[in-house]
Amino acid sequence: MGSSSPPWVRAETVDIAVDGQRIEGALVAPSGRRDEAPGVLLVHGWSGTPAGYLDEAHALAAALGCICLTFDLRGHGESEAQRETLTREDNMRDVMAAYDVLAGQQGVQKACIALVGSSYGAYLGALLTYMRPVHLIALRAPALYTDDHWEMPKRKLRVDRESAAYRRRSLRAEQNRALGACAQFLGDALVVESARDEVVPHPVVANYIAALANAHSLTYRVIEGADHALSQEPWERAYIELLVSWLSEMIRDGAGPAGAH
Amino acid sequence: MGSSSPPWVRAETVDIAVDGQRIEGALVAPSGRRDEAPGVLLVHGWSGTPAGYLDEAHALAAALGCICLTFDLRGHGESEAQRETLTREDNMRDVMAAYDVLAGQQGVQKACIALVGSSYGAYLGALLTYMRPVHLIALRAPALYTDDHWEMPKRKLRVDRESAAYRRRSLRAEQNRALGACAQFLGDALVVESARDEVVPHPVVANYIAALANAHSLTYRVIEGADHALSQEPWERAYIELLVSWLSEMIRDGAGPAGAH
Numbered sequence: 001m002g003s004s005s006p007p008w009v010r011a012e013t014v015d016i017a018v019d020g021q022r023i024e025g026a027l028v029a030p031s032g033r034r035d036e037a038p039g040v041l042l043v044h045g046w047s048g049t050p051a052g053y054l055d056e057a058h059a060l061a062a063a064l065g066c067i068c069l070t071f072d073l074r075g076h077g078e079s080e081a082q083r084e085t086l087t088r089e090d091n092m093r094d095v096m097a098a099y100d101v102l103a104g105q106q107g108v109q110k111a112c113i114a115l116v117g118s119s120y121g122a123y124l125g126a127l128l129t130y131m132r133p134v135h136l137i138a139l140r141a142p143a144l145y146t147d148d149h150w151e152m153p154k155r156k157l158r159v160d161r162e163s164a165a166y167r168r169r170s171l172r173a174e175q176n177r178a179l180g181a182c183a184q185f186l187g188d189a190l191v192v193e194s195a196r197d198e199v200v201p202h203p204v205v206a207n208y209i210a211a212l213a214n215a216h217s218l219t220y221r222v223i224e225g226a227d228h229a230l231s232q233e234p235w236e237r238a239y240i241e242l243l244v245s246w247l248s249e250m251i252r253d254g255a256g257p258a259g260a261h
Numbered sequence: 262m263g264s265s266s267p268p269w270v271r272a273e274t275v276d277i278a279v280d281g282q283r284i285e286g287a288l289v290a291p292s293g294r295r296d297e298a299p300g301v302l303l304v305h306g307w308s309g310t311p312a313g314y315l316d317e318a319h320a321l322a323a324a325l326g327c328i329c330l331t332f333d334l335r336g337h338g339e340s341e342a343q344r345e346t347l348t349r350e351d352n353m354r355d356v357m358a359a360y361d362v363l364a365g366q367q368g369v370q371k372a373c374i375a376l377v378g379s380s381y382g383a384y385l386g387a388l389l390t391y392m393r394p395v396h397l398i399a400l401r402a403p404a405l406y407t408d409d410h411w412e413m414p415k416r417k418l419r420v421d422r423e424s425a426a427y428r429r430r431s432l433r434a435e436q437n438r439a440l441g442a443c444a445q446f447l448g449d450a451l452v453v454e455s456a457r458d459e460v461v462p463h464p465v466v467a468n469y470i471a472a473l474a475n476a477h478s479l480t481y482r483v484i485e486g487a488d489h490a491l492s493q494e495p496w497e498r499a500y501i502e503l504l505v506s507w508l509s510e511m512i513r514d515g516a517g518p519a520g521a522h
Binding site: 210 | 463466467468470471472473474475476477478479480481482483
């Protein structure tokens with residue numbers, strides 16, 4: 001879809017400075033825009049690549065005029081060598097640094113910044129709401145980890161035997177910091193589940209939904225037949241359609257004075 | 262809107278038999294239909310009247326071809342004299358009897374029956390999912406009552422001092438039978454809150470949302486500025502728009518093989 005987006009949508013490379021390093025981002029936005037537009041930060045999963053979010057960025061820029069930033073979490077792309085040692089704390093700082101680059105772009109509407117994340121990126125995105133103003137949050141197949149071992153390399157968490165059991169548990173917001181972040185989130189939320197997710201089982205998604213009970217609005221949808229990575233093209237297309245229609249409704253209604261949100 | 266709906270939408274009066282009595286219902290549907298269509302049961306609140314749901318019924322029949330039934334809960338309309346003594350159990354039987362009349366109508370798609378309820382009607386509607394197959398549920402400003410005193414006259418519950426405190430509590434699904442019904446509901450759910458609801462405070466709505474974490478999809482929206490009864494016309498119009506667009510999405514996607522729900 002990136003290549004099929006209209007000619008007035010442009011992608012440019014940006015550098016994001018974090019901890020003395022630079023990670024690469026792609027800023028996708030309509031060219032020649034004049035009015036302010038919503039900003040969208042897209043955060044891929046642990047096994048993902050920013051290229052996997054380029055289609056979404058192009059779709060949101062083309063359909064809604066959003067200014068979108070997708071970027072490499074450390075441990076991916078050029079910094080893959082660090083993969084063995086990176087912690088959640090490191091990647092959290094990546095997300096904050098990327099947010100700051102996006103929020104600092106000319107034309108980004110400061111009161112309308114959306115976080116779109118998948119899997120590990122959705123988990124980090126939920127935590128970002130503690131640290132930065134986020135008005136809309138879209139969590140696809142959100143991962144969940146115990147609060148313990150925050151400074152342990154992320155790679156080790158993934159193979160931890162306890163984590164599979166943890167993801168079967170019904171957890172209250174106060175039992176997990178990402179769920180706690182959701183419980184205090186007052187903006188608009190989208191949660192998307194893959195019907196055949198082999199990594200994130202339904203109880204994790206149910207925990208996120210229950211925690212989001214104070215959001216201004218909540219939209220939860222399932223992509224039928226889909227696996228965790230949305231490995232087939234119709235699944236990714238269904239996800240992009242959901243993203244565009246949800247964000248379109250939210251942006252439109254947010255502007256109305258007494259409309260339904 | 263009832264009077265402004267297209268000429269091919271017809272309303273007819275039906276009798277609903279319950280406990281040796283008859284309550285009056287209005288069946289609103291496209292005339293001359295051939296294919297099967299979703300059925301929608303609309304349940305008003307304790308102070309409501311079925312006339313208050315006629316506009317919604319006409320809108321759903323006109324926009325989506327649904328077969329809609331709205332009716333008098335006992336204690337309303339012609340049976341107002343019983344108001345002092347009626348219990349939740351009585352009104353629950355009204356809702357089941359009305360469901361059976363709707364489900365028995367020719368042309369109603371048995372695999373696609375929606376419950377639309379407001380306030381007390383939403384509470385009864387949640388409980389109906391224990392008793393009858395309900396595939397879609399729309400809860401507007403859903404009321405919540407303690408499980409105790411099930412056979413106490415409903416009118417007394419309303420003035421019970423404890424109920425205001427109860428509606429401020431964060432409750433788990435296993436602590437309330439209506440929330441428990443939501444927790445086992447696997448269909449599609451819409452929850453609509455009035456931003457300035459003077460009867461149902463936000464914690465009640467949050468309890469319903471959290472309980473609905475196992476629904477196939479969940480859509481939660483707030484009508485800005487609105488009071489509990491949607492006493493101003495733009496608020497009711499916003500609600501009708503929400504109902505129509507939600508049900509339209511659900512019916513459309515339910516038909517697709519691998520689409521997003």
